[in-house]
Amino acid sequence: MAAEVIAQAGFNVSIYDAMPSVGRKFLLAGVGGMNITHSEPHEKLLGRYAQASPSLKPYLDIFSAHELCEWIHGLGIETFVGSSGRVFPTDMKAAPLLRAWLHRLRELSVKIYPRHRWLGWADVTQECDAQKFENNLLRFNVNINDITAEKNIHADAVVLALGGASWQRLGSDGAWVNLLRAKTIGVAELLPSNCGFETAWSQHFLEEFAGVPLQTVGLSMVSLTGEKISVRGEAMIAKSGIEGTSVYALSAPMRDLILAQGRANLTIDVLPDFDLNKIIAQLSKPRGKNSSSNFLRKQLNLSPLKLALLRELTPATIWQDSLALAQAIKSLTLTLTGFRPIDEAISTAGGIPFCELNSQLMLKKLPGVFCAGEMLDWEAPTGGYLLTACFATGRAAGLGAVDFLNSPTKMFGA
Numbered sequence: 001m002a003a004e005v006i007a008q009a010g011f012n013v014s015i016y017d018a019m020p021s022v023g024r025k026f027l028l029a030g031v032g033g034m035n036i037t038h039s040e041p042h043e044k045l046l047g048r049y050a051q052a053s054p055s056l057k058p059y060l061d062i063f064s065a066h067e068l069c070e071w072i073h074g075l076g077i078e079t080f081v082g083s084s085g086r087v088f089p090t091d092m093k094a095a096p097l098l099r100a101w102l103h104r105l106r107e108l109s110v111k112i113y114p115r116h117r118w119l120g121w122a123d124v125t126q127e128c129d130a131q132k133f134e135n136n137l138l139r140f141n142v143n144i145n146d147i148t149a150e151k152n153i154h155a156d157a158v159v160l161a162l163g164g165a166s167w168q169r170l171g172s173d174g175a176w177v178n179l180l181r182a183k184t185i186g187v188a189e190l191l192p193s194n195c196g197f198e199t200a201w202s203q204h205f206l207e208e209f210a211g212v213p214l215q216t217v218g219l220s221m222v223s224l225t226g227e228k229i230s231v232r233g234e235a236m237i238a239k240s241g242i243e244g245t246s247v248y249a250l251s252a253p254m255r256d257l258i259l260a261q262g263r264a265n266l267t268i269d270v271l272p273d274f275d276l277n278k279i280i281a282q283l284s285k286p287r288g289k290n291s292s293s294n295f296l297r298k299q300l301n302l303s304p305l306k307l308a309l310l311r312e313l314t315p316a317t318i319w320q321d322s323l324a325l326a327q328a329i330k331s332l333t334l335t336l337t338g339f340r341p342i343d344e345a346i347s348t349a350g351g352i353p354f355c356e357l358n359s360q361l362m363l364k365k366l367p368g369v370f371c372a373g374e375m376l377d378w379e380a381p382t383g384g385y386l387l388t389a390c391f392a393t394g395r396a397a398g399l400g401a402v403d404f405l406n407s408p409t410k411m412f413g414a
């Protein structure tokens, strides 16, 4: 996005990426159906960024879901709004969009240099014009045809869009954190966001249900600040614990609770569409010759996974007590003992705090160096919010770079 607006303003732009091709995580996001943004009202969308919402607002006010969709349509890709309000390209894929986008960049004469790993800033003390080069002489490791070499590249302005630290094999490895910290820029620790959580399932439960979706449950938790947060949706039983869309939606407060207390309780409402009284009434009917599992299954239409989950998380004694059983169905407690490693997460929390950046996303300590995307300190649930903020900040950083290039002296110390 930055490259596009800078090139449109008439400047020469080069993109350097460590990987053999660009946009690998973008392509991966298309594998499960590329959810590019969300159709909900703008104010609601802003709220998804929680504490970072005021910092992101200026960029999202200018380039939000509506402008993003127009931009996609401008690339010849149609979009549709799914039943959940999420927005997708019509074919649900990322590849056609990326192809059209790269074609536009090529038409704008943007040059792309894959296999160029940025290593930080070159030592400019030997340069005759050290002041001019200070922030913009970049060191790269170039790996082409199995030949590795280092080279320095000078740029009049730089936009860093290096991503977070999840799915390292796609390029974003978070190595930039130390490069910026060495320049005395404060970077908040990178942590997993939209991640899975750990719990110790019994062996027999795992053998039957690892990888099985837990459909339509209510999940709730009490955050560190005492707020009850509830979501409804799907989860997935994983070997190491639990994951899935509705778990990801709670991942930020859940992770913070585990960081502070070492564990967190997740409350599962197995039947969110039934109120407690209805369940009690169903369970009070005569059992006849049915086993307790059979009776439950017939009365409440419980899936084998939901039944097994009840067995897994409740003492055997409550199975003879209709009231206690009904209460357990509405609020099973699952104790989570950790979160999965950042590399497995959908996205990354932490990064460059907004206080290190000016309003145009330029690093205050490094004039001429702008930052965008997931490397900034914000997080959001899944739902298209991640890409939306990456697009908006990418565009804003690009426009900032254009202003800087047009009037570099004005920006110093801004």
Ligand SMILES: Cc1cc2nc3c(=O)[nH]c(=O)nc-3n(C[C@H](O)[C@H](O)[C@H](O)COP(=O)(O)OP(=O)(O)OC[C@H]3O[C@@H](n4cnc5c(N)ncnc54)[C@H](O)[C@@H]3O)c2cc1C
Pocket: 016, 017, 018, 019, 022, 023, 024, 025, 026, 028, 029, 030, 033, 034, 035, 036, 037, 116, 117, 118, 119, 161, 162, 163, 164, 166, 167, 170, 171, 172, 173, 174, 175, 176, 345, 346, 347, 372, 373, 374, 375, 383, 384, 385, 386, 387, 388, 390
């Ligand atoms: C499985 C999965 C599914 C997802 N699905 C969705 C979705 O449906 N909707 C949504 O909104 N979001 C989704 N996301 C999140 C979304 O893909 C990311 O938030 C987004 O790609 C981040 O964009 P970015 O440009 O900031 O970073 P990235 O896309 O990570 O790009 C960073 C780039 O920087 C390069 N780089 C890093 N370090 C260096 C270096 N030192 N030198 C040179 N190059 C370097 C990397 O190679 C990479 O190409 C998904 C993520 C995952 C993992």
